[in-house]
Amino acid sequence: MHAIFFGSLVALLLVGVPVFVVLLLPVMVALETTTSTPPVLIIQRLFSGIDKFPLMAIPFFIFAGNIMAQGGISKRLIRLANALVRPLLGGLGITTVTSSMFFSAISGSSPATVIAVGKIMLPAMEKEGYKRWFSIGLLMSSGSMGIIIPPSIFMIVYGAVTGVSIGALFLAGVGAGLVYGVAFIGVCVLYARATGMAREARWDTTEILTAARGCFWGLATPFIILGGIYGGIFTPTEAAAVAVIYAVLVSALIYREMTLSDILDSAVDSAITTAQVMIIIAAASAFAWYLTTSGVASGLTGLLAGIGNNPIYVLLTINCLILLAGMVLDPNSIIIILVPFIVPVAVAAGIDPIHLGIVLAVNAAIGMFTPPFGLNLFVSGALGVSFNEAIKGALPFILVGLIALFVITYVPITSLWLPAQFYPNISTTF
16 A cells, blocks of 8 residues: 555656645545545644744745845845955856855745846856856756755754754854855866866955945845844744845835835745745645554654664765655655654764754755756746756756765764854764
8 A cells, every 4th residue: 555655656746746736645545545534634734734833934034035136135245246256266156156155145045046146147157158057057056055054944844843943953054054055166166177267357355345335234134133043132933024124124225126016026926935835834744644644654764763873874874865855855845754753763873953954954955956856957947947958957066965965964063063152952973
């Protein structure tokens, strides 16, 4: 019966059925044909899956990110990144990576980062002589940092499911995001050296100061969010609401690039995106409940527990499992479905739940541009990139992501040092 159940999942994925239907339909059929459980229980599980206070932060961060992307903040961030790193070898590619890091720190969304940065940087890189496949791959891979760098929607969902401090996860994401970003910066340098690209002009202090002054208000966003959280002024959920108000004030009153109509349009887009995220979380919650009640979960937990308590082997197994899951599932579904079974095994092996969350976030980031269902592969269509071009560009960068994942996984101090300064119970070693 389990073979038929999972076979139907694979079949539905292959024919392109929406993910929430893939998760719900087999569960409904299984309950109807093999149990006496009333179907109304599925509806209850759908609602209970999203009835969590921390999840209220998701629509606010999505809304704030959309406003910042449309309100002139993204182009100012790119201008600053360009002024800071353009004179380096491979400067335009490094500008793409650093711009993605900046925008990730104010949006929390990987697809939004790809589109916001890509609209400006893809034409610029191609004009500069970068191969199209390299430009596309760099955009999709560096854009995935929206999952790692705070404020990350992935970490909000992980914290809601596990009860782990979202504030600690945000801090850990800073170090992990830097390691991840540096890996792609290194690729840009190697590419420029291999293709014989010349360095740009020297740094222009006036240009840097002008660009910094222009995007000061945008760069203040992550400091307001994180400073408010760690200063005890507001919770992560309240921080998300503050981010919306701040983004509206900056975009409409300071930069003056958004009207009331633009804000309303952004609200509609944000509502649609929120609905897409929440229905997947709800469906994944029902799916996880079925796995638990049907006994599949206990088999998975037993399989993972059979690895032993060596953190090196446990993390290797978890990485392989999540990387495979990331090829077919979105990040939020991975959390809801697999995390409840992974966490007990990881904790028993001495792995800090904060470190586990960061490792899962990096895995999910790689999954965002991994064929066949990486979301960044599809949103790149908004940049005029075909699906085949997206896959061709993404494949070489998957290896770079895996190298960063290895470092973050087995050198936990890279991500845990910063949160350990605020949370004394966090250990930076296994």
